[in-house]
Amino acid sequence: MTDLRPRLPSPLQEVADxxxxxxxxxxxxxxxxxxxxxxxxxxxxxLVPNLERxxxxxxxxxxxxxxxxxxxxxxxxRLLGLPTVGVVRGDExxxxxxxxxxxxxxxxxxxxxxxxxxxxxRKTEPEVLKGLLGAADADDAxxxxxxxxxxxxxxxxxxxxxxxxxxxxxxxxxxxxxxGGTLAGLAAGLAPGQRALGIPVLKGGFLGDGIQALQEEAxxxxxxxxxxxxxxxxxxxxxxxxxxxxxxxxFERRHGVPVExxxxxxxxxxxxxxAEEGAFPRGTRLAAVVTGSPFTA
Numbered sequence: 001m002t003d004l005r006p007r008l009p010s011p012l013q014e015v016a017d018x019x020x021x022x023x024x025x026x027x028x029x030x031x032x033x034x035x036x037x038x039x040x041x042x043x044x045x046x047l048v049p050n051l052e053r054x055x056x057x058x059x060x061x062x063x064x065x066x067x068x069x070x071x072x073x074x075x076x077x078r079l080l081g082l083p084t085v086g087v088v089r090g091d092e093x094x095x096x097x098x099x100x101x102x103x104x105x106x107x108x109x110x111x112x113x114x115x116x117x118x119x120x121x122r123k124t125e126p127e128v129l130k131g132l133l134g135a136a137d138a139d140d141a142x143x144x145x146x147x148x149x150x151x152x153x154x155x156x157x158x159x160x161x162x163x164x165x166x167x168x169x170x171x172x173x174x175x176x177x178x179x180g181g182t183l184a185g186l187a188a189g190l191a192p193g194q195r196a197l198g199i200p201v202l203k204g205g206f207l208g209d210g211i212q213a214l215q216e217e218a219x220x221x222x223x224x225x226x227x228x229x230x231x232x233x234x235x236x237x238x239x240x241x242x243x244x245x246x247x248x249x250x251f252e253r254r255h256g257v258p259v260e261x262x263x264x265x266x267x268x269x270x271x272x273x274x275a276e277e278g279a280f281p282r283g284t285r286l287a288a289v290v291t292g293s294p295f296t297a
Contacts, residue, residue: 004051004079006035006044009163012170012287015255023275024282029257030164030173033264033293038079041291042175042182043072045160046153047144051076053152054142060085060133061144062123065093066101066238066262068292069148074110084110085138089120101295111136149181149210154218157182161189161196161224164287170194172280174271175289176201176263177228178237180211182291187224188215196226199267203233232270238262244269260292267291 011031020027032041039047051059059082063070070086077084086105094114098106106112113136115123122128124145133139144150160182164170173190174197177183187196200207208228215223234244240261247269248259259265271288280286 004036004039004044004048004076006039008035008159009166010035010041012164015257017254019272020275020286023278023280024284025275025280026285027271028170028285028287029255030160030287030289031257032160033258033260033290038075039072040068040293041289042157042160043068043148043292045157045185046148046181047072047076049152049156050142050144050148050150051080051082054082056082058083058085058138058141059144060087060136060138060141061148062087062089062120062146064089064237065099067146068262068295069146070105070110071101071108071295073144073148074105074108077110078108084108085136085141086110086112087120087123087132087136088112088114089117090114091116104295145179147179147181149179149184149214151214151218153181154185154188154214157185158189159185160289161186161194163189165189165191165194169285170287171284172197173287173289174199174267175291176267177207177211178202178263180207181214182289183226184211184214184218184223186289187226188219190224194225196224198226198228199232199270200228200230201233201263201266202237203230203235205230229270229274232266232273234266240265247272257290258294260290260294263291 013029035044091114172195177198177200183198248265
């Protein structure tokens, strides 16, 4: 794992932002985007425990056409010399030119296996999974779930909460959520009295049950104080309307921090809105976890 050596703990950077200061809130950025140049942020925290369990076997995992998780898994495979297989949602993509995200996966050595959306939705069913492994010529692969969220990943993300427990008396730790594994681990690592806030990037209202299930699998029950605010998905995953893009550009100009659009921009936008609503008591130290960085082809 020497090629995956991280920068930990990741820096905690306070920034001056009048949209928070006028409500008495101090904004800090937990710069998980600086952990590793290729396994960015929560991808490092979630993947490394699974890589250790894989013990050199082929890694097979799942994602959509713009999946950050697929890219991180492919990069890890290249760095460690491990074969990787990505099962991609949408058989209509087979035979088409690869988008920049999938092209990066392929360049890093990942074999891409496209499946129809109905089958993809059933990928966790044992018989369906067995069929997918066979069709991808990866029967003996170590399977990492979509988004990398399983018990091992959740336990790995507990260190994120522990870093915030030990660093500066943060009151609220907030981050964007896809599958919920990072929030599940973060909340478990926080101290009593600290709170975790998740901003889901997908619509549907299903994530709370998923986080609860992940904590039960990883720790035997609910851990920490956490909640979700489902209002800031902007229509769903990979939806970046002009309003959100303009917000991200403005945040970058203000603070010199690159803002990843699919996750981080939505969480920061949500936090600004919540501050304007008075959701945080005056004196709150709010840590926004920067879970990723913008993708460059």
